[in-house]
Amino acid sequence: MRLVRNLLALVGVLALVTLGVAILALEPYVNKARSLDEAALAVYAGMARTILETGDPMEAMVYQRRAAAGLSVSEVETALDQAAREFGLHSLGTLAVQRQVLAQTGRDFPLLQIHLFCDPDLASDLIRHNPSMAAFLPCRVIVYRDEDERIWLMTPNLDLVIHGGRPLPLVLQERALGLQQMLRDMVDKAAGADA
Structure with missing residues (x-):
C-alpha cells in the first residue's frame, strides 16, 4: 500500500x-x-475548420462562386467590370494566364483570368500602416473554367489580413472590411447571384 x-x-x-x-x-x-484582434481566434478557427473539411488550405483563403448556368465568359466579365465601376474601384487590367501559357509553352490551358482592381486611397493607407500589405494588392478577382467547363469566380479572403493579428486602427479596419464586402459583392453579381 x-x-x-x-x-x-x-x-x-x-x-x-x-x-x-x-x-x-x-x-x-x-x-x-x-494583443490580437478580438476576431482573430474565430478567423483562425474558421480557417482550420475549412482546412480539416476540405484538406486544402487554399479553400480557406478564397471566397468563390460558380457562375450561373448559361452565362458566358463575356457576360461574366461585363458584369464584373460594371460592378467594379459601381463600387468605385479602378480597373488595372486583366492578366489572361491561359494565353501566356499557350504563348510560352505551346500547350492549351483552361481559361484563367486575373482581373486587377484598386482603391488607391485605401491601398496607400494600408501600405503606410504595414508595407507587407502590398503583397495583397492590387485586389484580384479570378475568372476560371474548371474541368467540367463551368465558370467560377474567386477573390482572396481578407479575413486573415483584417483580423488575424493586432487590431488595425478602427477606421482602417472598417474601410478594409468594406473593400472585402465589395469584392465579394462583385463576385456574386458577376456570377449571376444577387448579393
Missing part, C-alpha cells in the same frame, strides 16, 4: 511539474494572443 501511495504521490508531483513547465512555456504566447 505504501508503494502505491508513493507512486501516486510521484505521479502527482510529476503532473504538477509538467503543468508548471507548460504554463511557463505557453505564458508568453498567451499574453501575445491577448
Whole structure:
C-alpha cells in the first residue's frame, strides 16, 4: 500500500511539474494572443475548420462562386467590370494566364483570368500602416473554367489580413472590411447571384 501511495504521490508531483513547465512555456504566447484582434481566434478557427473539411488550405483563403448556368465568359466579365465601376474601384487590367501559357509553352490551358482592381486611397493607407500589405494588392478577382467547363469566380479572403493579428486602427479596419464586402459583392453579381 505504501508503494502505491508513493507512486501516486510521484505521479502527482510529476503532473504538477509538467503543468508548471507548460504554463511557463505557453505564458508568453498567451499574453501575445491577448494583443490580437478580438476576431482573430474565430478567423483562425474558421480557417482550420475549412482546412480539416476540405484538406486544402487554399479553400480557406478564397471566397468563390460558380457562375450561373448559361452565362458566358463575356457576360461574366461585363458584369464584373460594371460592378467594379459601381463600387468605385479602378480597373488595372486583366492578366489572361491561359494565353501566356499557350504563348510560352505551346500547350492549351483552361481559361484563367486575373482581373486587377484598386482603391488607391485605401491601398496607400494600408501600405503606410504595414508595407507587407502590398503583397495583397492590387485586389484580384479570378475568372476560371474548371474541368467540367463551368465558370467560377474567386477573390482572396481578407479575413486573415483584417483580423488575424493586432487590431488595425478602427477606421482602417472598417474601410478594409468594406473593400472585402465589395469584392465579394462583385463576385456574386458577376456570377449571376444577387448579393
